Amino acid sequence: MSADTGRIARDLRRFDEIVRGRIKQDLKRYVTGSEMIGRRGDRLVSIPVPRIELPRFRFGQNGKGQGQGQSSSSGEGKQGDGPAVGSAGSESGHHLLEVELSLEEMAAILGEELELPNIQPRGRARVxxxxxxxxxxxxxxxxxxxxxxxxxxxxxxxxxxxxxxxxxxxxxxxxxxxxxxxxxxxxxxPDHAAMILYMMDVSGSMGREQKEIVRLVSFWIDTWLRSQYRSLETRYMVHDAAAKHVDQDTFYRLRESGGTKISSAYELADELLSKEFPAPEWNLYLFHFSDGDNWSGRDTEKCLELLRDKLLPNANMFCYGQVKSAYGSGQFKKDLDAALSTEDHVISCDILDREGILPAIKTFLGKGL
Amino acid sequence: MTRPGPSLLQLQADVQARAEQAGLQLPEIVYEVVDHRRLNEIAAYGGFPVRYPHWRFGMEYDRLIKGHAYGLQKIYELVVNTRPVVAYLLSQNAPVEQKLVMAHVCGHADFFAHNAWFAHTEGDMMDRLASHGTRLRVLSDEVGVDAVEDFVDLVQGLDNLVDAGALGRAVDHAGNAPPLDGEATERDLLGHLLLHAPLLDWQHEVLAILRDEAYYFLPQGLTKIMNEGWASFWHSRLMTSELLRDAEVVDYAEQHSGAMGGSDGPMNPYKLGIELFRELFLRGGGERGGGLDAIFEARTIHNDLTFVDAHLDLDFARAHRLGDTDEQCAQAREQLLASLTNGGQPVIRRVAPRERGELSLSHSWSGSELQIDVAGETLVNLGRLWRAPVSLVTRLEGRELLLLCVDGEIRREFGELLERPAELGSSA
Incomplete structure (x- = not known):
């Protein structure tokens, strides 16, 4: 927790770092995830309380072969179970929700883990x-x-x-x-205004796994940017050979079909920005995910033109994430990198599989633009 | 942290005057008023404003502050066994709560000053623990934070290997731990390591500090039921006979029953302790007879184990529903006594080395198995301090078991069958 001052803050931070496996990795195996049961409104919630139990001579159960999990209650309280033991199993029908981290806390952790720089907003305060x-x-x-x-x-x-x-x-x-x-x-x-536009290729080559990866990346990006701006507009767009606006739900669920014409998305994006989000007022973040298998080289030319002339001058950042798929050639990223390597607010990144998600987020957001 | 204002000081004077009239002999008590964050911090430090740096205190704090944030627990009071006795008051407490806390603190202060198990503890613990902290910080600067912390981790896993029976020997001697002239007692393993383990100078110093603190905190673990029972007996008596105003009765009653409560039997140390003292008071002759003498004697000579053994009999067990049948009551009593033996810690003693240079230990069987895999890891840690083979003889599934640690590797050797292993499920 953040607001703790005094000497305990140092000890608490050190404990947190051990629990997260950042320091003293040899203690990581002694970390046990116990919990407290609390109440929020009329729901029971489980509050995770990590503990580190250093080995010491103590009484305990020995299972056959491997030692069974140790009793989670640490020391205090009733040691010898009296005859009247609280009925632990009687509430088994209730579902315990883990206390959710608030998204703000989550973003803070993300920012800390990936060492993300805080974003410097531009533009007049507007919203x-x-x-x-x-x-x-x-x-x-x-x-x-x-x-x-x-x-x-x-x-x-x-x-x-x-x-x-x-x-x-x-x-x-x-x-x-x-x-x-x-x-x-x-x-x-007044506050700074920001808008994120997600564009996703939903052509036939983008499979379920590719979309899942896009979904995860977008979620984390959203979380981070929301922690940086109080008011954030989010727009979603999908494209195959033609692009269209969709809502968030559709964005994540739409099934794959059709061919790929990336320029259709950029055209639609340009239209959206000039109509609704005029640049000097807005901090604009554009993300595009595709497997990089564009229809033709001619369309790629058109894309680069649109980017250079219309989108890039107005956006804080243009991020292109290329998800690896079985069918994609991945040519688009090569063309993009070759043409726009001098633009430092263009960031492109390969996402080979789920392992690539965190590095991708760091690549996208690491500049703090 | 602030000193109490005039109204609290007046309240303190009133409460202590009544307590002393009633027979308590109080050392000087100093109150500090703190907010809940600071109170939780001090509680995480075992009652002190400053300790040596260690993540374990952060872990305790994390648990306390989460429990507080979700309304699961609240610390009303915290008393430290030092001279003068220092006690903390939560700034948000209502006046009647402060009065209750002060009456309760009087009980603790009297107990610290007169119970035999505290006779050896030093009076200057505030300064002593603060200077321990300073020493460990200086050493961390010299040899590295990680080196010192890793060493503290090792020793903390061994800090239950101390000799409660030797507490009396520390009286008339500087420090909380028994003196080490010549040899440590067979259960004072920390003392033995201090004398004979091949330690670097700074490690020696850290070990001496941690041993001193272990012996300081030891009697608190041995007298939890008595200490809380004594304090609760007196707050109840003082509040209901003298201190409460009419308008405060209901609030007091709610606070009091909250502290005594707990749905699962009288293992709540407050509840068990207060009932044992009340019973003793009544059986000793009550107000007019020798009731007071009986309880004052008990608070002086007993620890939890001897107190429960002497006064928790079948009548008491029946009256407080420890079991439905006599057999269950007897069983509950035995379980309770077992859990109080050696403060709930296994009794481990040093025995003659099996081989030259080896540190050989034996677990005195009391009916419960050690958790064997963890015991093995503990031995490995001990081996890192001893830097030679270490071994422990204990019992598993009715057989003698030798755990031997050589160069960080654990070997298990089973010995003869000592008893038939209990049938699985027969005790359920």
């Missing part, structure tokens, strides 16, 4: 971020927000003005109209 602030008083509201002091004040005022106030018997009985309640107002403050 208004809304939040609520409870800093005013209203004569109407829910009972839970009653403001007693203000209620008493208005009651006193009323009684004095009515002449019913008796200093010798200073009783205040609030009438219905005296009640005051805390209330909120919406406050807005």
């Amino acid at each position: 208004e971020v809304a939040s609520r602030r409870y800093d005013s008083i209203s004569p109407e509201g829910p009972r839970s927000l009653r403001h007693l002091r203000r209620t008493m004040k208005s009651s006193l005022k009323r009684q004095i003005s009515e002449g019913t106030w008796d200093p010798n018997d200073p009783r205040l009985v609030p009438a219905p109209e005296d009640w005051r309640y805390r209330s909120f107002r919406d406050v807005t403050r």
Whole structure:
């Protein structure tokens, strides 16, 4: 946890690093994942509490052959199970949710693990971020927000003005109209605006596994960028020989078919940007995933032209991830690299398999553009 | 961390005056007011504001702070056995909670000052543990953070190999650990290593520090039921007879039953302890008779094991539903005693070396097996300190088992059958 100060912060950090296997790898095998059962609302949740149990002489069960898992309760509490043991199995029907890491925490971990630089936003602050602030008083509201002091004040005022106030018997009985309640107002403050556009090749050569990889990469990129911008627009686009806008769900589920004309996607992207996301106002992140098997060299020429003239001048970053597929030639990345190697906000990357996901994210986001 | 304000100081004076009238003999008590983060930090450090640097404290803190964040546990009070006794108050506590905590702390302070098992502990532990921390930080600078921490890891795995029976020998002697003139006792393995293991100078110093701390914390593990029981007995008595105002009764009752609660029997040390003291008080003759004398004597001479052995009889077991039948009660009593023997730690003693240069240990059988794979790893760690063969004789599935560690390799040799192994499932 982040806000811990004082000396314990150092010990806590060291513990975290051991648990994550960053330092002292020989202790990693003593890490046990125990948990606490907590409550969030009316759900039971499991809170992971990693422990490191150094070997010491202790009593324990010995299974046949290999030692069985050790008792997870550490030391304290009831050692000898009394006759009345809490029925551990009786709640087996409930599903315990692991306490989700918030996406912010996850992004922080991702950023830390991959040593991602924080992004420097550009453009004027444009978007208004809304939040609520409870800093005013209203004569109407829910009972839970009653403001007693203000209620008493208005009651006193009323009684004095009515002449019913008796200093010798200073009783205040609030009438219905005296009640005051805390209330909120919406406050807005400006923020940088950012948009991510994901473009995916869904031609016949992009199989299920390729799309899965794209999905994972996009998810993590999304998570990271969301941690950097409070308000983030996300758009999705798929293309085979023709490109179209889709929603997030479709983006991840659409089945493969057809041939490949990458330029169709870039054309549509250009149209989108010029219509809805004018460049100086927006931080634009463009991602394109394909297996690199474009229809023809002529179309690739057209793509490069579109990139150079239309998309690149406006985008913070253009990332091309080439997923390896059984059918793809992978030619597009070669052409792209050859033509645009001087543009330092063009990043291309091969993703051979799932192992390649993390390195790809690091390649894409490592520049902090 | 702040000193208590005037109202808390007034409260402290009131509570302590009542406690002393009632018969407690209090050393000086100093309160600090802290927020929950700091309280959890101090709790992770075993009650002290500063310890030597080690990830284990971070691990404890992680558990405490998560438990706190999800409302699973809350530490109300923390008392440290030092002179003056230092106790921490949570700044968010309501006034009636602070009063309860102070009454409770009076019990602990009296216990630390008079229980025989604490007679050897040094009074300057705040300074001592802080200077241990400073020493380990300096050594970390000199020989490296990892080197020192790895060595501490090794020793911490062995810090239950201390001799509770030798505690008395540390009285009239500087330090918490028994003196090492000539030889360590057969159960004081840390002492033996200090005298005879081939250690570097800095390792020797670290081992001496960790041994001293192990002996300081040892009696707290041996008197948990008594210490909490004593403090709870007195907070209950003081609050309900003198200190509570009418408006506070319900809040107090809720706090008190929360601390005594726990659905799974009276193993809650607070509950078991307070009931044992109450029983003893009543049987000793209560208010007018010798009840008070009986409990004051018990708080002086006993540890958990002897206390439970002497006073948890069948009548008590029946009254507190430790079992439905007499047999179950007897069994529960035996289990409890077994879990309290040597503070729940296996008794390991040094025996005559099987071969020259070997460090030979024997596990005194008390009915429970050691976890053998972990015992093997522990031996390997011990071997790294001893730098010669080490061995342990224990028992597994009714047979004598020799674990031998030579050059980091563990060999197992089974000996003769000592008893029939228990039938599988017969005890379920």
